[in-house]
Amino acid sequence: MRSKFYTSIAAAAILISATTAVMAQTGAPVETAKANSDYKPAFAGQTRIGSVTTKTPYTSTVINTELKGPWGMHVLPDGRLLISGKPGNMQILTADGKLDKTITGFPAVQFANQGGLLDVNIDPDFTKNRMVYWTYAQPGEDGATLAIAKGKLSADETKLENVKVIYEATPRYKGAGQFGSRLLFDKQGNIVVSSGDRMDDAIRVKAQDLSTTTGKILRITKEGKPVAGNPFIGKANAKPEIYAYGFRNEDGMAFHPVTGDLWEVEFGPRGGDEVNLIKAGGNYGWPVITYGIEYRGVKVYDGIQQKEGMIQPVYYFDPVISPGCMMFYTGNIAEWKNNMFIGGLSSMFITRLVIEKNKVVGEERLLADKRERWRCIATGKDGSIYAGTDSGKLYKISKQ
DSSP, X not given: OHXXXXXXXXXXXXXXXXXXXXXXXXXXXXXXXXXXXXXXXXXXXXXXXXXXXXXXOXXXXXXXXXXXXXXXXXXXXXXXXXXXXXXXXXXEEOTTSOEEEEEBOOOOOXXXXXXXXXXXXXXXXXXXXXXXXXXXXXXXXXXXXXXXXXXXXXXXXXXXXEEEEEEEOSSOBSOOSOOEEEEEEOTTSOEEEEEOOOSSHHHHGGGGOTTSOTTEEEEEOTTSOBOTTOTTTTOTTOOTTEEEEOOSEEEEEEEOTTTOOEEEEEEOSBSOEEEEEEOTTOBOOTTTBOSOBOTTSSOSTTOBSOOTTXXXXXXXXXXXXXXXXXXXXXXXXXXXXXXXXXXXXXXXXXXXXXXXXXXXXEEEEESGGGOOOEEEEEEOTTSOEEEEETTSOEEEEEEO
């Protein structure tokens, strides 16, 4: 009995020591500035989590300085980078940053404020059908709207052929703010796209209105039709293409590489940028609940942060980081594996979030010394991170 007792004590000591070692890896929160409000988180760890520090040596190198208003980026099967530009252009760059092709053939875009040619992605069967998909701010007499188009990349990779607009969000609005918008393909080959709330008070309330498609995440087929099994199919006065709702401006969206879960990051107002785990049919609360305040310093409507039936963010930032893009890392730096990387605009750094069991357990700020607004980000075929900035630079972040 005595031997077993001391064996148990020793085992407990080892367990405590191991736990302490893990906890010791987390330092003070990286955010030290005063929050915009006195709002309290709904649960521990929802904001200002402890910091982590990358131990693996890495380098960051500018490999191109002439991107044309980069907004979206997708890694092609051969490792080259397909990059969209807000003015209405696309470029193909080699993995070492050299311009390879300039692509033409796009419909007109409303290039103003937050509008323009936005995200880009390729068909899951691209090697066979060469189809490219993109989102853009589509101009019109009744105002602009978010539209999705597709076209076949020509054999010489210089133009898009048989271009077709497959979807237009509703309603149109005479403004140029907050279109979203990220475009993904799910495992079934359907399109998942984020549609922003269009910013102004007159329209942002429609993020809660299921008869409109602003402030929503949508799921459609490659032809722009609602996907069978969408959560609001058959519901009166609800658009069947809606997958989730109650969003402000979702500028980052990605599937987790292991779980397959859909995650989203979005701009809050003044404070309250959010990281959300997306569930089919979920209401994420904007503009009814938020951890931010209006830019002019007053509460957003009733100034509440929780309401029954509305889903809490997994994490929020106050002050904001102004997320411009997001990805999950799948490269060759082991300690970064499956971490979320968020490109910040006004914050001018890349945020690394360590996520375990759907909770944020560590936060780090990277490349803050570069003073760049980070707009698009992806893991390359070589394991490096490629990130584009509003200044037109393309960075390559690699293991030393």
